[in-house]
Amino acid sequence: MNTADHVLDRLLAQGQDDPYPLYAELRGTAPVHFSPQLGSYVLTRFEDCAYVMKNPALFPAPDPASFASFMPEHSTYDAFRVLVNSIVNANPPQHTRLRRLVSRAFTARRVESLKAGVLTIAGDHVDKVAARSADGAVLDFHDELSVPVPLQVMARLLGLPLENDRLLAGLIPRIINVVDPSSDTAALKDADDALHTLLDLLWELVEQRRAQPADDLVSALVALESDRGVAAADRLTEDELKAVFVALLTAGFETSATAIDIAVHTLLTRPEHRPGLRSYAGALRFVDEVLRWDAPAPMSAGFRYAAEEAVFGEHVVPAGSPVRVLLGAANRDAAANVDPDRFDPARKAPRTLVFGGGVHHCLGMNLARMEIAAVLMAIADRLPGLRFAEEPVRRRSLPLRDFASFKVRLEG
Structure with a gap:
């Protein structure tokens, strides 16, 4: 076993509490x-x-047929086909067309218009945490706050009733299981059941918005699908519309919830930064540094492949080879950020790849930053006594820095 294999084995086995020394070893x-x-x-x-x-032309995502060849049983399920055919996995020119259309609906103005609602959602959930732990009760922060906040924000963006957040929380992980290589037949069938339940819910809303449009994302996307007065290239097909909805709900949910967990974990271990969270701008600076310093998704969920031989310094990647990027290691590269292991919310323009790059740069970046900042501001303002009830426990997962247990209580 070579050195890199040994380091990766250690990382997969026991490195999730603090993987950064191992990342540095791999970089070196x-x-x-x-x-x-x-x-x-x-x-x-x-x-x-x-x-x-x-450079998606040099490092494209695998096409759906290639994905299917890696997981032939999985590829027979509707949930698999919807996920692998989404904008997240598309290459130009298909990706260019889909992103152009979706960007018309998912505008900066629409996201900014959600700010007051996001601050209210975060504040309401922080108040619920305060009420439920007023007598010293121990709560799971992930379940009580990190999960419902981004789901309620997405429900508000789409125009779904906010009470659907718990339903979405149950459906989305079940759908995502279809691309987990370890999922058995029962899990794959369950993924399809969850997908059909989700699409039934969304399609009821789609039909309502076709009859009576509103100022929400569903109405904007439906308009792109139903406008027969424009060329076909400027419309979404019904299958594409379904894939866009599923991508919006699945692509950012787990990473947003994990990012909230990590941001609050960082605040509780570094309480000296609490005063900086009194303003929205200060909270955003804290968020940007958290995402650089401890990325919620340290490794790309999928892989690209080298369309031709690629050379990185003295290293050669043969043509046709799968390639994955270790974002958690890259963001702490001293060539990109000075003193990269130091957490510093005052850092000027931290360089990070947490939201991707190039044509695949995350459309939901500003919405995710808004959600995390809103939660931090509400906690700093309303929960000065929030403390760990016990040491949080990370899952042993390389693609996601999530927690198996994140228990909190109020003191004082």
Whole structure:
């Protein structure tokens, strides 16, 4: 076993509490290497990772048929087909067309118009945490706050009743299981059941908005699908509309919830930064540094492949090879950020790949930052006594820095 394999084994086995020394070891000893465990080349330096993410012609995502060849049983299910055919996995020119259309509906103005509602949603849930733990009760922060806030925000954006957040929280992880290689037949069938339940819910809303449009994202997307007065290239098909809805709900939910957990974990371990959260601008600076310093998704969920031989310094990636980028390592590369292991919300323009790059740059970036900032501001203002009830426990998962347990209580 070479050095890189050994480091990755340690990372997968026990490195989730603090993987950053192991990331640094990989950057120094094997910044570009083939991993038998992951079946792909792994990149760890900032510039190398950015180059892959910003050059989709040289490093395209696998087409649906290639995805299906890796998981042939999974590919027979509707949930699999919807996920792999979404904008998240598309390449130009299909991606260019879909992103152009979706961007017309998912505008900066629409996101900014949600700010007051997001602040209210975050404040309401923080108040619920305060009420439920007033007698010293121990609560799971992830379940009580990190999950419902982004789901209620997405429900508000789409125009769904806010009480649907718990239903969405149950459906989305079940759908995502269809692209988990370890899922058995029962889990795959359950993923399809969850998908059909979700689409039934959404399509009821679609039909309502076709008859009576409102100022929400569903109405805007339906208009792109139903406008027969424009060329076909300027319309979404019904299947594309379904895929867009599912992508919006699945692509950012888990990472947003995990990012809220990490941001609050960072605040509770560094309470000296609480005064900086009194303003929205200060909270956004804290959020941006958290996302750089401890990325919620430290490794790309999917992989790209090298369309031709690629050279990264002295390292060669053969044509046709799968490639994955280790974002958690890249964001702490000293070549990108000075003193990268220091947490500093006052850092000027932190360089990060947490929201992707190039044509695949995350459409929901500003909405996610808004959600996390809103939660931090509400906690700083209303829950000065929030403390860990016990040491949080990370899951042993490389793609996501989530928690198996995040218990909190109020003191004082």
